[in-house]
Amino acid sequence: METGKQANTKADKRATLSTRSLLWLLPLSFLAISFFFPLSKILALTFDINTLTTENLQLAYRVLHFTFYQAFLSTLLTLLLGLPSAYLFARYNFRGKSLLRALTAVPFMLPTVVVAAGFNALLGPRGLIHVLFPLSSFEFIGTLTAILIAHIFYNTTIIIRVVGNALSSLDPKMEGAARSLGADSIRVWWNIILPLLRPSIFASSLLVFLFDFTSFGVILLLGASKFSTLEVEIYLRLLRLPNLPLAALLSVIQLFCTLIFSILYARFVSRSTTQIAPRSAKSNLHTPKTLREKIFVSTFCLLLSAFFLLPLSSLPFRSLFRLEADRGQRGEVQYGFTTDYYTELFVNRRGSVFYVPPIQAALNSLGYASATVVLSLLLGFPAALALAKPTRLEKILDPLIMLPLGSSAVMLGLGFIISFGAWLTSPLLVPFAHTLVALPFVIRTLQPALASIPERLRQAASSLGASPFQVWRTIDLPILRRATLAAGTFAFTISLGEFGATLLISRPEYPTIPVAIERFLSQPGGLNYGQAMAMATILMALTTASILLIEKFRLPNAGEF
Amino acid sequence: MLEVRNIFKAYEGKPLLNDISFNVGVGETICLLGASGSGKSTLLRIIAGLESPDSGLVSFNGRDLTNTSPHLRDFGLVFQDYALFPHLNVYDNVSFGLKMRRVTQTEIFQRVVNSLEMVNLSGFEKRQVTDLSGGEQQRVALARALAPRPRLLMFDEPLGALDRALREDLLSELRTILHQTDIPAIYVTHDQEEAFTLADRVLILHNGKIIRAGAPAEVWARPEFVFVARFLGLGNVIEGEVSGGQKDDEWTVQSDFGVFAVRCTHKHQKGDKVHLLARPLPAEYARVERSEPIGERRRNVLQGVVSDVIFQQERFKVTFDNGLYVYLSEAPKVGEKISVQVKVECLA
Numbered sequence: 001m002e003t004g005k006q007a008n009t010k011a012d013k014r015a016t017l018s019t020r021s022l023l024w025l026l027p028l029s030f031l032a033i034s035f036f037f038p039l040s041k042i043l044a045l046t047f048d049i050n051t052l053t054t055e056n057l058q059l060a061y062r063v064l065h066f067t068f069y070q071a072f073l074s075t076l077l078t079l080l081l082g083l084p085s086a087y088l089f090a091r092y093n094f095r096g097k098s099l100l101r102a103l104t105a106v107p108f109m110l111p112t113v114v115v116a117a118g119f120n121a122l123l124g125p126r127g128l129i130h131v132l133f134p135l136s137s138f139e140f141i142g143t144l145t146a147i148l149i150a151h152i153f154y155n156t157t158i159i160i161r162v163v164g165n166a167l168s169s170l171d172p173k174m175e176g177a178a179r180s181l182g183a184d185s186i187r188v189w190w191n192i193i194l195p196l197l198r199p200s201i202f203a204s205s206l207l208v209f210l211f212d213f214t215s216f217g218v219i220l221l222l223g224a225s226k227f228s229t230l231e232v233e234i235y236l237r238l239l240r241l242p243n244l245p246l247a248a249l250l251s252v253i254q255l256f257c258t259l260i261f262s263i264l265y266a267r268f269v270s271r272s273t274t275q276i277a278p279r280s281a282k283s284n285l286h287t288p289k290t291l292r293e294k295i296f297v298s299t300f301c302l303l304l305s306a307f308f309l310l311p312l313s314s315l316p317f318r319s320l321f322r323l324e325a326d327r328g329q330r331g332e333v334q335y336g337f338t339t340d341y342y343t344e345l346f347v348n349r350r351g352s353v354f355y356v357p358p359i360q361a362a363l364n365s366l367g368y369a370s371a372t373v374v375l376s377l378l379l380g381f382p383a384a385l386a387l388a389k390p391t392r393l394e395k396i397l398d399p400l401i402m403l404p405l406g407s408s409a410v411m412l413g414l415g416f417i418i419s420f421g422a423w424l425t426s427p428l429l430v431p432f433a434h435t436l437v438a439l440p441f442v443i444r445t446l447q448p449a450l451a452s453i454p455e456r457l458r459q460a461a462s463s464l465g466a467s468p469f470q471v472w473r474t475i476d477l478p479i480l481r482r483a484t485l486a487a488g489t490f491a492f493t494i495s496l497g498e499f500g501a502t503l504l505i506s507r508p509e510y511p512t513i514p515v516a517i518e519r520f521l522s523q524p525g526g527l528n529y530g531q532a533m534a535m536a537t538i539l540m541a542l543t544t545a546s547i548l549l550i551e552k553f554r555l556p557n558a559g560e561f
Numbered sequence: 562m563l564e565v566r567n568i569f570k571a572y573e574g575k576p577l578l579n580d581i582s583f584n585v586g587v588g589e590t591i592c593l594l595g596a597s598g599s600g601k602s603t604l605l606r607i608i609a610g611l612e613s614p615d616s617g618l619v620s621f622n623g624r625d626l627t628n629t630s631p632h633l634r635d636f637g638l639v640f641q642d643y644a645l646f647p648h649l650n651v652y653d654n655v656s657f658g659l660k661m662r663r664v665t666q667t668e669i670f671q672r673v674v675n676s677l678e679m680v681n682l683s684g685f686e687k688r689q690v691t692d693l694s695g696g697e698q699q700r701v702a703l704a705r706a707l708a709p710r711p712r713l714l715m716f717d718e719p720l721g722a723l724d725r726a727l728r729e730d731l732l733s734e735l736r737t738i739l740h741q742t743d744i745p746a747i748y749v750t751h752d753q754e755e756a757f758t759l760a761d762r763v764l765i766l767h768n769g770k771i772i773r774a775g776a777p778a779e780v781w782a783r784p785e786f787v788f789v790a791r792f793l794g795l796g797n798v799i800e801g802e803v804s805g806g807q808k809d810d811e812w813t814v815q816s817d818f819g820v821f822a823v824r825c826t827h828k829h830q831k832g833d834k835v836h837l838l839a840r841p842l843p844a845e846y847a848r849v850e851r852s853e854p855i856g857e858r859r860r861n862v863l864q865g866v867v868s869d870v871i872f873q874q875e876r877f878k879v880t881f882d883n884g885l886y887v888y889l890s891e892a893p894k895v896g897e898k899i900s901v902q903v904k905v906e907c908l909a
Contacts, residue, residue: 171642171644173640173642173644174644174646176606176609176611176631176638176640176644177638177640177644177645177646177702177705178632178646178657179609179610179611179630179631179632180609180610180611180631180632180634180636180637180638180706180715181632181637181657181658181661181705181706181709182632182633182635182658182661182662182709183632183657183661184630184632187632187661191657192646195648196646196647196648
């Protein structure tokens with residue numbers, strides 16, 4: 001009896017093992033072909049005597065130095081804005097709070113080209129401020145300030161969320177206890193609150209640092225090629241001053257750094273969850289009462305709404321109003337409201353940046369995005385299913401699946417170029433690259449939903465008389481439908497905004513929206529500028545709609561970041 | 562020592578504390594007893610300075626503290642869920658208040674050791690507070706409040722999160738410590754047993770007012786108010802109407818459960834609605850063959866059909882079908898009709 005049972009479970013195990021390996025077959029072979037094979041090519045290219053020359057290493061050091069420098073500075077400044085904002089949201093109730101909070105989160109999901117275009121529309125040489133105040137003379141595009149401000153704009157929400165959550169889950173009685181023991185408010189902060197927030201501050205800073213470290217679009221578009229981070233230098237060494245081995249070397253350095261940061265981040269996150277008695281967030285909140293509180297709250301509300309609203313709103317504004325003469329336009333110039341920039345997108349002009357009407361870029365983007373959705377769901381579902389209840393072996397596979405997250409988009413593009421150079425003429429390569437970027441997000445969205453369906457739920461349903469099919473239809477499907485929609489929209493959004501890899505591997509005759517924006521922005525003339533604004537506005541609208549969809553479909557307890 | 566005068570506090574327009582005044586004397590332990598939501602914790606937070614009253618005065622030894630920051634009041638505070646600092650170990654938690662007061666290192670060490678000894682946690686200095694059990698955590702919280710030797714100790718339902726056996730242990734330890742240290746204390750609870758064990762004086766808070774104050778035995782003997790009698794579970798509260806006039810301060814009260822003669826100093830009039838307390842004191846019972854009309858029954862007798870009998874060691878709790886209950890030394894049978902002589906007192 002005993003042995004029979006054992007044999008049975010063994011057979012069961014073997015059966016599940018084989019079905020399980022089937023689950024892994026598709027996603028793992030996809031990763032092997034599109035990630036690990038190119039990675040090995042890059043590594044081979046890097047560790048070559050001809051690559052590791054003093055000259056190359058010196059340049060690599062210089063670039064690495066600046067990359068660290070700007071990331072460090074950006075992170076510091078982001079903390080400077082983020083910490084008081086986190087305090088604002090975690091401790092005070094005020095009108096329009098949820099709206100303001102949502103506003104600060106919008107940039108994080110926006111494609112880099114949109115953010116760059118937004119700042120260009122506000123502060124660039126043709127931007128609102130320059131046009132409205134012609135006497136103002138300041139440089140913005142091509143300065144370190146522009147890069148730093150865009151990075152703050154992007155990542156403040158991370159500090160607000162991570163530190164704010166930690167702050168609002170602190171037991172307010174802890175402060176009461178410290179105060180009754182004789183600590184004044186400065187000491188309460190120094191001895192109690194800050195030490196308790198330290199892990200979350202470190203974790204969020206590290207995450208911000210990681211994003212700043214691998215930032216590409218912002219530095220390329222707002223730095224105007226005057227500044228080179230690892231990411232930008234890889235791009236330049238591929239397309240402008242071709243030096244493939246150097247590009248490979250830089251990307252390996254970058255991968256190494258991001259891996260270290262990711263490991264550090266994971267350690268901080270696991271440490272930041274020590275709490276004795278987490279309180280409900282509500283008990284910490286109160287409306288500002290004293291004059292000092294009122295000044296703090298209103299100042300920061302004003303500051304945050306101006307900072308986040310101005311670049312985002314000047315983009316659509318600039319796309320709908322002609323404020324200067326277009327190039328070659330003579331005589332009477334019609335200033336004011338115009339839809340020309342949009343209608344012009346449908347015209348195939350000779351001598352324009354494209355061989356096709358620019359709106360074709362939007363159609364390309366939608367096509368690529370749809371293909372990415374299908375592909376990433378097809379690959380993500382089996383992987384998420386296996387990871388929902390992982391065996392010990394599969395727990396090792398989890399970071400492997402997430403590894404493409406650690407490598408930058410430009411590096412993925414580089415890998416594709418080195419490995420699949422022969423197929424570069426095919427537009428098929430783009431959705432594959434986008435899937436590689438989107439897959440970790442898709443899996444991370446599906447996995448908690450699959451894992452969140454407890455066996456008890458199904459048992460309860462069947463004990464209430466539901467057949468296996470009814471159980472699947474009434475329990476599994478409704479829960480998974482939302483997650484699938486969220487994951488699909490995630491993939492769609494990522495594909496729409498993907499810039500780094502696409503810039504490298506897309507064919508000139510098949511541009512995507514971000515690539516088109518970059519090309520418009522790099523051309524002279526008011527019409528090109530206006531069309532860049534129009535394109536960016538379209539992309540912003542599409543992305544915002546997608547974000548709203550994701551928020552609607554995502555399980556409330558699915559993890560962030 | 563501590564003087565609380567005319568405290569008013571409203572929350573979202575609703576009055577929570579309505580003219581609260583009391584004193585705490587040298588070495589005295591006061592228990593604030595009230596149902597949840599009665600505002601007793603808020604009152605404690607106002608005394609601690611963590612919240613400010615809408616109006617009223619908190620003073621200590623004649624010095625007004627109303628505008629003094631909590632960290633300058635020198636009042637110790639112990640919370641229900643401990644509020645220990647999770648990033649500090651036991652030693653650093655207990656020494657926190659001393660460090661805020663710039664005490665020398667050797668003195669700090671001595672007093673931490675003493676405080677931990679007092680709460681029976683000697684040798685726990687290096688332990689992480691997150692590794693301790695609930696009872697141990699509450700002991701650390703107590704040691705932390707004791708170590709700076711505050712002028713006043715305050716407890717906000719400190720044993721509420723602990724199980725029964727642990728609660729009894731800690732309660733008697735707390736009693737010993739409060740007697741030893743001679744620090745005046747305010748103890749907030751909804752548990753009358755805790756209150757009666759610790760308190761020199763009990764204050765009962767209801768609808769934002771202190772409706773009854775006094776030594777435990779005194780409050781027990783003369784609850785005076787319907788809420789107090791019900792809250793303390795003193796017995797059957799019976800509604801009735803005054804039917805007979807005064808004779809040596811004795812009134813006749815007619816009710817659905819019988820006719821009662823009650824001695825009280827209230828100025829009643831014929832037809833007044835009154836509440837009576839009939840305590841279920843251990844008594845003898847008599848079997849009744851047939852129930853008499855209420856008007857014809859003897860005074861101060863409860864009568865009814867036994868619906869439930871619970872054995873409670875030295876007595877039986879007997880419940881009638883009309884909801885009244887008494888304690889009897891011998892058990893009647895369920896379904897029997899019995900009558901019991903009781904003592905009644907008048908409640909406001």
